[in-house]
Structures are given as structure tokens and as C-alpha cells.
Amino acid sequence: MRVPVDWLREYVAVPADATGVQIAADLVRVGLEEEGLHGGGVTGPLVVGRVLSKEPEPQKNGKTINWCSLDVGEANGTGEPQWVVCGAHNFEVGDLVAVILPGGVLPTPQGPLTVSARKTYGHVSAGMICSERELGLGDDHDGIIVLTRRFAGDEEQLARLVPGADAIPILGLDRQTVEVNVTPDRGYCFSIRGIAREYSHATGAAYTDPVVALAAAAPAANGGGYAVELADEAPIRGRVGCSRYVARIVRGLDVSAPTPGWMKTRLTEAGMRPISLAVDVTNYVMLGLGQPLHAFDLARLGESIVVRRARTGERMTTLDDVDRALSPEDLLITDSGQTPIAIAGVMGGESTEVSSTTTDVLIEAAHFDAVSIARSARRHKLPSEASRRFERGVDPELGPAAAQLAVDLLVRYGGGTADAGVTDVGEAPESSIILMDVGYPTQLVGVDYDRTTVCRMLTEIGCQVIEDGPTLAVTPPSWRPDLRTAPDLVEEVARIDGYDRIPSVVPTPPGGRGLTHGQQVRRLVADVLAGAGLTEIWSAPFVGDARHTALGWAADEARARTVALANPLSDEAPLMRISVLSTMIDALVRNVARGAKDVGLFEIGLVVARDGEQTSAPTEDVGVQPSPEVLAAIHRAVPRQPRHLAILLAGDRDRAGWWGEGRPADVSDVLGLVRSVADALAVPVVLSGSADVMPFHPGRCAAISLADGTLVGHAGELHPKVVAALGLPTRTVAAELDLDVLIAASEDPVAARTLVTSPAAYTDLAVVVDEAVTAGSLEASLGTGAGEMLESITLFDVYRGDQVGPGRKSLAYRLAFRAPDRTLRTEEVSALRDAALASAAADLGATQRT
Structure with a gap:
């Protein structure tokens, strides 16, 4: 919000010697952050000049310049005409213009520019005739400022336009404008009235509310006003779209009458471009008081105005000449309830625009619902000064005073006559206690x-x-x-x-608090995997049907497990992920494409595990505590989101060097990492081979479970079709575990083992089983039979061949036994080994290889 200091002084007693810097500092004290200071960047000599001659000179580059002589009085020290080169053509001999003489300084984006006499286009140009942009008055750079046109109708200013007179105070360049950042909750500060009130709070300066006098002068509503009906039959969340509508009529208006110079100056300083009297008056009232207004051409209106929601399929053309499809949530101003003539609080319609033939205007000063206006402005991508104020909250009591000020200005400067009839329908919402x-x-x-x-x-x-x-x-x-x-x-x-x-006090944290068990587990898991040489990553949790299909999942089944985003960042990824691997793959592909051939990645993140239909969560206004019923509905609408751990390995796990050849990563590596994580958490896991689950290879995938059979996840080599579809390196291996399951399992206390000093006894056992028997199941059976003195069991050889026959394999294990109180004898170790073999024979049909 740009606040011209001179305008601010009209509402609050700002000291005469107060600078823009001081005013900005005072506003900061009450929470209005300074954005910048404007004005005061032009230093003299900037004077009024009368054009004495204008000689067009075509140039070789196709451009035509004007060699001009100017009467600048005694400002140049000689009284002689000042000769300058000017590239603009919007002026004639006799016009009064703004001329900066050598030694003057102009503000530019690159810094102050000192004007000097210089040779250009074959002439010595002793100064320059200035445009709005060059003086920092606006963005217009198509032509220079013609002072007689700029101040047309302002006799006081016109009387000051004497050749040689200082143009800095005439153009208001000695005035300053303070720009402040208004936060969304302080909508009333989008007006000079609101900023003046805050300045009064900060300094104690006397504040005069302009609305008090205007409200007293505004006539009460009567039956002679223009007919207006509020017919919002589809309020958003029970909030009525328009609670109050004030309408005033001015007849016999001369719309071609010039906007007074002082108003143009204030609008320009506040960051708005003067357009025409009717538009400038509505903008001036909005900036001054904070109430957006709209002017309709009364001759183009029917018998009444009806405020209602848009109907399905309805369209209208707005003032920017765009034909827009309307939403049933859009609040409209309509002609007799039929034709839309404005999107309420956002932008007016082309059909009732004030034009050069307009003589009678209807001024609208309404109070619209903030949520409705905000949604319409974003839906149609139409941010406007009006919508910015409505969506932050406009004073519902402001309508009559704002309409009165607009009527007074139009009557005074446009020569119109105010109708006696006044429309004021609806009631301002009451503030709650x-x-x-x-x-x-x-x-x-x-x-x-x-x-x-x-x-x-x-x-x-x-x-x-x-x-x-x-x-x-x-x-x-x-x-x-x-x-x-x-x-x-x-x-x-x-x-x-x-x-x-408010003193700055460092808070003292209460004792006995720290990381939760889940946080400790996540940190421990990350440390274990990072210590094994893997790199932790984060991937955006958004996917699409194409990724699900590439991973070998049916798209409809995958969608049934996740939720769709209402406003996705990308149309290609409108779903929340159901697997961390599904988004990690992008990081692997990107790293490999950039030359990182040997890659080990892991990620800990949330996935969606929806069970049932996706439901919408209810919404409540910001700043209001939802009821228990609403909170319960919100929780019901949020699907379960377990935390997963995913691992990806590609390329060599053991790299080649002078020590020998490298070794590519395989299933055993990812299974080893899974075991390392489980061992760090002291959670026993069981590996079951030959799991058939996508995106893993059906013959090279293991299911990981807890001892009670609870599934933790899967690990193995990715399916060749998945590797080909996603452009992954050959024989990529991966794992994905439900970390929440491991966290819950690791909450049980771990019993400490007594250190045993007696020596261990080792024995080897080669067992022949069917090819379908997995090493994990055989190991579990041997361990059960071996009993409590079994300390470890390690697979060290696998054999397939003629000695065991077709469809059979031999697995050799080394068993380590240790007694807590003595050295085991040979016969005891043999008995324990035989018991392990008997258990495997009973469970799996195993026989000892001889």
C-alpha cells in the first residue's frame, strides 16, 4: 500500500517536519513493515518551459527527432531560449512542458542521473523535456508531460504555470510516498483511513475519521432509490455473498470532464493510473476509505439489480474484453436477475461500462463475503484492487459514507446532480462479543x-x-x-x-523430554545405512498412473489405495504415492544419467494406504476452533499414512581397484542391509524366499517378516520389465520396509545377555533338500532343533549336481555351540547337531549329505 504523506495529513496530524523515513519508522512500531520510500528523487533545476519552436528532423535510422526552442524565463541564467532535442511528438508550439536543465538529477533504476548538455543528432541538447516515467510519476513513456493538459480544469495549478517557474512543487515531486507491506489480517490498512489510524496509535497524533462527517451527510435510505434485491440462494458454507448493498445515482454527468490535478497526483502517488473522472473518483474513494466502488451506466440497466449466484453454463464478458465461463459459486450483479453485469467484488461487465456517451451513473457500494470474492478472483485469475480488499474484509458500515463521497466528487467535478432516492438494502453483520x-x-x-x-x-x-x-x-x-x-x-x-x-527471554526447556522412540529409530536406521555407504535422499511424494503401470501394478487397483490431489503441481502426477520406491526411482535414473554408475540410495518417508472410499474433509474458517464433530470428520477423511524405508542399489557394490575386480550389487547385498537395520533395532526378522510381488523379480525376491509372521516388506532384484520401462540399470536391487512395524516391534525391552567365557564348539552339517525349500526355512528348522546352546548358524556352501540328483540341492552350514558353564564335549556337540538334523528331516524332509 502506497501512502502519499500529503494525503495522510488530511486524516491525521502528521508533524509538518516529519519525513517519509520517520513516518515509516512509526508505522513499523505498530506492525506495518516498510516496503520503500518514493518521491524526492528529482532535484532541480526542473522548470516550466513554453515551446517556442518545434522543427522535425528525420534521421537515417528512420526515427524523427524534434529540435526545439523553449522559453524557460530566467531559469537558465540568460533569459535566452533553451535549445533541446526531443524524440516525443505529443506536443505543439505554445504548450507548457516540464524541462530539466543541465545540473538537474533524475532517478533511474541504475541510480541518480545528472543531466548535462551533450551533443546528439548533430545538435547540442542543453537539457531534456521530461515524461512521466523519467520523473517517477508513472509508467507512461510514450510522450512527454504537457502541463496544460495535465492540470486542465485546475485553475489554481494553471495559474502557477509560468515559464521558468519551479516545476518540482507543481508536479508534487517534493512530496514523499511511504510504501508499507499490509499483512492479510490487516485489510483495513489497504486505505489511507486505516494507515492514518495506525499512525495515530503509534505516535498519539490526533486522528480525524473522515467517515464520521460523510456518514452524517449521507441521506438515509428511502423508497425512491434504484431497486436492488439480494437473492443469494447458494451461500458458501452458510456465508451470504452480499450482506449489504448501497446504491446512489448521479444524473447529467459530464464524463468527459477532466479529473482535477490534485486527484490525479494522489492517484499516481498511490500507484494507480488516472483514466477518467468516473473511474478516478471510484478509485480515489477506495484508496482513501477502503471501500471498493463500481460505476454502472444507468441507461444500460433495466428495472432493477439482483445479486445472485451464477447459473450453470452462464457466461459474461468482463471489462478486459474476455468472455468468461462462470461457476455456480460466483456471486454476480445481474440486470433484473437475468443478464450478468459484473462479477461481484472482482470486475464489472462490458455491457454496462461507463462510456463517452454516459450521462447518468449508478454508484455501487456493497459489502461482499471475503471467501466468495477470494475464490472468484482466483478462479478467473482476476486479481484486482477491489478483490484484494474484499477478500481481506471491508468495513460493512462504510457503504453509505463511501457512496456519499463519490457522489459529492462527481457532482463537484462532473457537473452532475445527485438523485434524492437512496438504496440501502440488507444489514451489516454484527460483530460478535x-x-x-x-x-x-x-x-x-x-x-x-x-x-x-x-x-x-x-x-x-x-x-x-x-x-x-x-x-x-x-x-x-x-x-x-x-x-x-x-x-x-x-x-x-x-x-x-x-x-x-516485550523482553527477550530465552525459555528454559522442561526436563525429561527428548526424541520419541520413533524419532530415535529413524535416526538410528539412517545412521546404519549411511555408515554402510548409502546416501539419504528426499523425493516429492507425487505420482501418476503411468508410474504405477511401469512398476507392474494395475492402475485402478493402485488408485484405490491412494488419494487424488485437488490442485496437483503437475497433471502427470496427481496422486499421492503408495510406495517410496515409486518416487525414489527418479533420483536413481537422474544420478546414473549424470555419470554416477555405482549408486546406493535410501529414503524414509510417508506413503498413503487408503482402505475404502476417499471422502472429503470439511473446512472451517481460519482462527476458529472446529467442533469435535468436525475434527472427527477431518480425521476420518485422512487415510492411514505409514512410514516406509526404501533402499536402491545399482552398479558395483564392491568397486574395482588395484586390489582386484569389482562386484556388482546383488540380492545378498540388499538383504544384508535389511538384516543390519533389524540387528541395530534388536528385532529378529525372518526372510522367506521366492516371493511373487511386483515390482520385484519373482524368483529373486524375499519377504521380510517378524517372528510372529507380521509382514515387514520385501527385498530383491527388480523385475526386468520394470527395469526396462523405467530405464534403470540392469539387475537393480531394492527393498521397501514398513518402518512403523519395526518401530512398534523395537519398543519391547531387550534382555541383556550374560557374557559367557567358555569356548565355542563348531561343527559342520551338509543337508540335502528339495529345490523348492528355501535356505531361510531350513535354517529356522535347524535352529529350532539345535536348542538354546546354538550360538550361530552360517550357510557357507550350496551345491547342485549329480551327487545330489535332479531337483535337489545341498546346503552346508557351520553351527557354533556354547554352554554357559562348561566346555562342551564332542559327544554333546554331535548330539546337538543330530537333533538339528532330525528337526529339519521332520519339517522339510532333509537328509544328511554323505
Whole structure:
């Protein structure tokens, strides 16, 4: 929001010697951050000049320049004509223009530019005739400023246009404009009225609310006004789209009448381009008071205005000449309930635009719902100055005063006559009463605020405060829709009293707190895998049907397990992932494509595991505590999101070097990493081979389970079709585990083992089994039979061949036994080995290889 200092002085007693820097600093004290300072960048001599001659001279490059002589009075020290080169053509002999003489300084994006006499186009140009952009008055650079046109109708300014007169005060270049950043909750500060009020809070300067006098002058509603009907039959979340509509009519208006120079200057300083009297007046009122207005050509309207929601399939052409398809959620201003003539609070329609033939105008000053306007502006990609204010909350009591100011200005400068009839339908929504304990600000902020201070601060910002013992009943002012709860009021007390009075105190954390068990597990798992040489990554959790199909999953079945995003970042990835591997693959492909052939990656992240239909969560207004029923509905709509661990290995696991050849990563490597994670968590896991689950190779995939059979995940080599579809390196291996299952299993305390000093006894056992028997199941059976003194069992050889016969294989294990209290004898070890073999024979039909 740009705030011209001269305009600000009209509403609040800013000291005459106050600079833009001081004003900005004062506004910062009440939470309005400074964005910049404008004005004061031009230093003299910038003077009024009268064009004495204009000689066009075509150039070889096709451009025509004008060699001009100017009367600048005694400003050049000689009284002789000043000769300059000018490339613009929008002026004639006799026009008064702004001329900067050698020694003057102009602001530019690159820094101050000092003007000097220089030779150009075969002439010595002693200065230059200036445009709006060159003086920092606007963006117009198509022609120079013709002062007689700029101040047409402003007799006071025209009288000052004497050749040689200082043009800096005439053009307002000695005035400053403060630009502040307005946060979304402070919508009332999108006006000079609101900024003036905040300046008063910051400095104690006397504030005069312009609305008081305007509201007193505004006539009351009567039956003679233009007919308006509020017919919002489809409110959004129960919020009526238009709660109040004020309409005033001005007849006999001369729309070609010039906008007064002072108004043009203020609009330009505030960042808006002057257009025409009717438009400039509505913009001026909006910037001054904060109430957006709209002017309709009364001759193009029917018998009434009806405010309603759009109908299905309805369209309209807006002022920017775009034909727009309307949504049933759009709030419309319609002609007699039929033809749309404006998207309420966003942009007017082409059919009722004020034109050069307009004589009678209808001024609209309405109060629209913030949510409805915000959605329409974003839906149609039509951010406007009006919608910016409506979506942040406009004072519902402001309509009559704003309409009165607009009518007064149009009558004064456009020669029109105000109708006696006044329309004011609907009612402004009442502010709800907020109950707050008088000691709550002290409790929340930590600064001692006594009762008097709290009441004074709240009254100062416009609240009505009723004291009832220790409780305050506070009614916020109509221009503060952001004040809804007691903490909002506390923030205002702290803000007005001064944020600088709040001490900086380092909080002391309470004892006995730290990382949760789940956080500790995640850190431990990451440390184990990083220590094994893998790199942790993060991938965006968004996928599409194409990725599901490439991983070998049916697209409809995969969609049934996830949720679709209402506003995805990419149309190709509109779904939340159901597997961490599905998004990690992109990182592997990218690294390999950039020359990293040997890659080991892991990621810990959330996946979606929906079970049932996807439901929509209800929404509530920001800043309002949802009811228990709404919270329960929100929780029901959120699907289960377990945390997974995924691992990807490609290329060599053992790299080649002077020590010998490298070894490519295979299934045993990823299974070893899985075991390392399980061992670090002290969670026993069981590996079951030959699992058939995509995206893994059906013959090279193991299912990982807990001892009780709970599935943890899968590990193995990716399916060749998946590798080919995604462009992955050949024989890529991977694993994906449900980390939440491991976290829950690791919560049980681990019993410490007593250190045994007796020696271990080792024995080897070669067992022949059918090809279908997995090593994991055989190992489990041998371990069960061997008993409690079995310390470890290790597979060290696998044989297939003539000695065992077709469809059979031999697996050789080394068994280590240790007794806690003695050295085992040979016969005891042999008995334990035989018991292990007997168990495998009974369970799996195993026989000892001889």
C-alpha cells in the first residue's frame, strides 16, 4: 500500500517536519513493515518551459527527432531560449512542458542521473523535456508531460504555470510516498483511513475519521432509490455473498470532464493510473476509505439489480474484453436477475461500462463475503484492487459514507446532480462479543498489563469494552473482522503498547523430554545405512498412473489405495504415492544419467494406504476452533499414512581397484542391509524366499517378516520389465520396509545377555533338500532343533549336481555351540547337531549329505 504523506495529513496530524523515513519508522512500531520510500528523487533545476519552436528532423535510422526552442524565463541564467532535442511528438508550439536543465538529477533504476548538455543528432541538447516515467510519476513513456493538459480544469495549478517557474512543487515531486507491506489480517490498512489510524496509535497524533462527517451527510435510505434485491440462494458454507448493498445515482454527468490535478497526483502517488473522472473518483474513494466502488451506466440497466449466484453454463464478458465461463459459486450483479453485469467484488461487465456517451451513473457500494470474492478472483485469475480488499474484509458500515463521497466528487467535478432516492438494502453483520479475562494479556505475553492499560488499548483501536468483574466483554469495531478470539485481542494490546516492551527471554526447556522412540529409530536406521555407504535422499511424494503401470501394478487397483490431489503441481502426477520406491526411482535414473554408475540410495518417508472410499474433509474458517464433530470428520477423511524405508542399489557394490575386480550389487547385498537395520533395532526378522510381488523379480525376491509372521516388506532384484520401462540399470536391487512395524516391534525391552567365557564348539552339517525349500526355512528348522546352546548358524556352501540328483540341492552350514558353564564335549556337540538334523528331516524332509 502506497501512502502519499500529503494525503495522510488530511486524516491525521502528521508533524509538518516529519519525513517519509520517520513516518515509516512509526508505522513499523505498530506492525506495518516498510516496503520503500518514493518521491524526492528529482532535484532541480526542473522548470516550466513554453515551446517556442518545434522543427522535425528525420534521421537515417528512420526515427524523427524534434529540435526545439523553449522559453524557460530566467531559469537558465540568460533569459535566452533553451535549445533541446526531443524524440516525443505529443506536443505543439505554445504548450507548457516540464524541462530539466543541465545540473538537474533524475532517478533511474541504475541510480541518480545528472543531466548535462551533450551533443546528439548533430545538435547540442542543453537539457531534456521530461515524461512521466523519467520523473517517477508513472509508467507512461510514450510522450512527454504537457502541463496544460495535465492540470486542465485546475485553475489554481494553471495559474502557477509560468515559464521558468519551479516545476518540482507543481508536479508534487517534493512530496514523499511511504510504501508499507499490509499483512492479510490487516485489510483495513489497504486505505489511507486505516494507515492514518495506525499512525495515530503509534505516535498519539490526533486522528480525524473522515467517515464520521460523510456518514452524517449521507441521506438515509428511502423508497425512491434504484431497486436492488439480494437473492443469494447458494451461500458458501452458510456465508451470504452480499450482506449489504448501497446504491446512489448521479444524473447529467459530464464524463468527459477532466479529473482535477490534485486527484490525479494522489492517484499516481498511490500507484494507480488516472483514466477518467468516473473511474478516478471510484478509485480515489477506495484508496482513501477502503471501500471498493463500481460505476454502472444507468441507461444500460433495466428495472432493477439482483445479486445472485451464477447459473450453470452462464457466461459474461468482463471489462478486459474476455468472455468468461462462470461457476455456480460466483456471486454476480445481474440486470433484473437475468443478464450478468459484473462479477461481484472482482470486475464489472462490458455491457454496462461507463462510456463517452454516459450521462447518468449508478454508484455501487456493497459489502461482499471475503471467501466468495477470494475464490472468484482466483478462479478467473482476476486479481484486482477491489478483490484484494474484499477478500481481506471491508468495513460493512462504510457503504453509505463511501457512496456519499463519490457522489459529492462527481457532482463537484462532473457537473452532475445527485438523485434524492437512496438504496440501502440488507444489514451489516454484527460483530460478535469476545469474553476475555483481564489478566489474560499478562499471562500470554509475559508483560504486566494492568486493567486500565488493557481497557485503554482495546478502546483505542475502536473496541467497545464492558467490564464485568475480572471478565471483559469486548465488541470489535466493524472494520476489524480479524478480531475473533481472546488471543487476537491480546495481540492488539501488545502491539499498541509496543512490541519493543516485550523482553527477550530465552525459555528454559522442561526436563525429561527428548526424541520419541520413533524419532530415535529413524535416526538410528539412517545412521546404519549411511555408515554402510548409502546416501539419504528426499523425493516429492507425487505420482501418476503411468508410474504405477511401469512398476507392474494395475492402475485402478493402485488408485484405490491412494488419494487424488485437488490442485496437483503437475497433471502427470496427481496422486499421492503408495510406495517410496515409486518416487525414489527418479533420483536413481537422474544420478546414473549424470555419470554416477555405482549408486546406493535410501529414503524414509510417508506413503498413503487408503482402505475404502476417499471422502472429503470439511473446512472451517481460519482462527476458529472446529467442533469435535468436525475434527472427527477431518480425521476420518485422512487415510492411514505409514512410514516406509526404501533402499536402491545399482552398479558395483564392491568397486574395482588395484586390489582386484569389482562386484556388482546383488540380492545378498540388499538383504544384508535389511538384516543390519533389524540387528541395530534388536528385532529378529525372518526372510522367506521366492516371493511373487511386483515390482520385484519373482524368483529373486524375499519377504521380510517378524517372528510372529507380521509382514515387514520385501527385498530383491527388480523385475526386468520394470527395469526396462523405467530405464534403470540392469539387475537393480531394492527393498521397501514398513518402518512403523519395526518401530512398534523395537519398543519391547531387550534382555541383556550374560557374557559367557567358555569356548565355542563348531561343527559342520551338509543337508540335502528339495529345490523348492528355501535356505531361510531350513535354517529356522535347524535352529529350532539345535536348542538354546546354538550360538550361530552360517550357510557357507550350496551345491547342485549329480551327487545330489535332479531337483535337489545341498546346503552346508557351520553351527557354533556354547554352554554357559562348561566346555562342551564332542559327544554333546554331535548330539546337538543330530537333533538339528532330525528337526529339519521332520519339517522339510532333509537328509544328511554323505
